[in-house]
Amino acid sequence: MKDILDDKTQQEDGSSTVKGNKKVMNAWAFYDWANSVYPLVITTAIFPIFYEGITSTENSDVVSFFGVEMINTALITIVSACYFLLIVFMMPVLTGIADASGNKKAFMRFFAYLGSFSCMSLAFFDETYLELSLVSYVLAGIGFWSSLVFYNSYLPDIAEEKDHDSLSAKGFSMGYIGSAILLIICLAMVMLVPDEHKELMSRLSFVLTGVWWFGFSHVTFARLPHRKSQLQFNKSVFSNGFKEIRKVFHAVRKIDGLKKFLSSFFVYSMAVQTIMIVATYFGTKEINWPDKATAQMGLIISVLLIQLIAIPGAIGLSKISERKGNRSALALVLILWVVICLSAFVVTEPMHFYIIAGFVGLVMGGIQSLSRSTYSKLIPQGTKDTSSFFSFYDISEKLGIVIGMLSYGLIEQLTGSMRNSIMALVVFFIIGLLLLFRVPKNATEVDDSLNL
Template sequence: MNKSVISWALYDWGNSAFATTVMAGFFPLFFKQYWSAGSDVTASTFQLGLANSLASLLIIFIAPALGAIADQGGARKGFLYACTLLGAGMTGGLYCVAQGEWLLAALLYVGGSSGFFASLIFYDALLVAVATPERYDRVSALGFALGYLGGGLLFALNVAMTLQPHWFGLADAAAAVRVSFLTVALWWGLFTLPLAFWVPEPPGGGRRGLAAVADGFRQLRATFHEVRRLRHIGLFLLGYWCYIDAVDTIIRMAVDYGLAIGLPAESLIVALLITQFVGFPAAVLFGRLGERLGPRTGIYIAIVVYCLVVLWAARMETAAEFYLLAVVIGLVQGGIQSLSRSLYARLIPADKSAEFFGFYNMLGKFAAVIGPILVGWVSLASGEPRLSLLSLLVLFALGAWFLSRVNIEQGTRMARELE
């Protein structure tokens, strides 16, 4: 692996701290027990789902346009820096939110999530700048693997801070959680620096300022027509839309679900740490699996495992079961994400990578609008959180079916012809 590949992957090491400490770990826990103190448990679940969905809606409206403008202006890295500043800044702002101020916490979380999701458009688009097509699977998997390791290491430190706050000169666990949000912001910013120095900016259309914006929107209209015409990209995006909805919902709502069925908060945090450290070697292995068997086969394997996880989780009773499910999810979570990214990179023109990855992230986040609200609404309407999980099986099945209709060889050939 050369310097540019490692530098690119280290951005995942940095920004994954938001996904672990904030999105999957402390925010849902702190939101329910501190910022929504005194509220009904089902109401706070619905509020959390709504905040997640609002962040996704923002990305839906801006992702393709941002990608097209970045392609035209050769500004993928510049857009990534702006999104990182937004995400890290809003995350650090959570430190200042007092107990009971759930609305302010939710708004800052929406801002932080929007910066995080938008940065992924440009990070994913830079894959084509650091790797050749035959290396996409391995390099994409390296990014996710380092993300699990880096995010897991900071999360482990943050967990230690909450369990033993006096070791760190903090008053109590609540103070430790608030300081953890600051550490995420600093960690994210620090590990953006290698990408800034050693990852090349792919050439753009040579336009700047308002000209790049105008050209970007013109290119966006043309790409809408291309996506409709390029059948294999469209089928892949439909499949991805379905199965990643279910995956993202499991990631975002796992801690809230565990609390709702009565599992202790400490057990849920330990389970998240297990997932992170299992995910590190598993993501690397899935990259090798993608090279050997093909990325689609690897995605199918992950979908089958996720379906078994959902069926098991719907009847789960003990923290030990939650731990075991965390191990199983860790084995496939990075794999389904990394192989989806590398398969899509094969199907798109390299010179329009940010724009096409804008569509990719838009559909992923559009799916995430439905999933969290669906889980929250079913839980609220039925009073039984377990019932909401089974709806995810339909999404996994639809995703696998659409994916089976993609002709990867033909799609790759058409993408090269468009460059």
């Protein structure tokens, strides 16, 4: 960590380093270490088990939300879709402000703080006041996903194109390691205490998640460059973001490779992020665990398995992309996702669930890492305000998530089974794969041929 913070240099334009600086790239990747505890502890592991436990009884999993009776897992899925939709509308405004002020690091910091403190506030989650308690859940999600817009936009600013795949994979790998460490700590806290104290330890896990995210994020903030902008900050910046998004949209339509890639990414993102958010809820309800305690332990072990396998998965896929090209590597992953979903549709036993979890880990980090780096390669060379391009990327992803989550939640609510929802995800992966084959084979070749 000391190497990351030492030897800071300054340029005349106010930026803190030049592209390709190893210390800055390491500090950038370290943010994954800091914030990846949110999707693991809150989205995937401890909170889903905690939420499902306190909102269910032996005879019912139905809750009242503003007077409407809903299945508890369908509710959390639909609430998640709603806050993703809110993020979609927020992003153009935020990136417009960030570009005008030239200080996207400040906005990244703000949302990191919002997310981390909201995680801490989940310690006070109360099923009696479900509507109010879900506000903390929503704000934590907004903080996490909004900070990623500014974080991702730094990639082409600080790294040469040849380093995008490896640096992106390094960030995800650091995130898997860091979040796995905290999850093991939280797991020990929850499992090594008497039953009457397990809920308290779960709540304390939410506090530790926020503290971890808040504390380690400062390693990144200490090194990321701060670019001074010549733009004037006035009320027009609130509309600048939408103007920039429109410009990016028109630019994307003219760049054949980028347009085709985003079409595929939009569709398969509907399934990828949905799986990551609902996997634990699926395991809680659809797998035949011997008892509740075994189910909780088994689900957390599955999550740890996913995290550990995701590290070599992300690195391995970056190696495949170097040899075979980005499109071929992504196509392989999408085919594996289809097989995984079809297998999950019929699985009922814990051992089979563990096997599926292992394959999910193999492809989960890889598809996120390679999608991000592929897009960064296709951004026109010389683009200064990359926030707008990555905002457009994130808007595409979030709209996809909204559709995926709503489809999943509504199918479960209407049919009473999460298994039926899985088939919608299979359709998304197949369509995304077919659209991917329209993308020129190698992302770098696309970049060169278009003289971006």
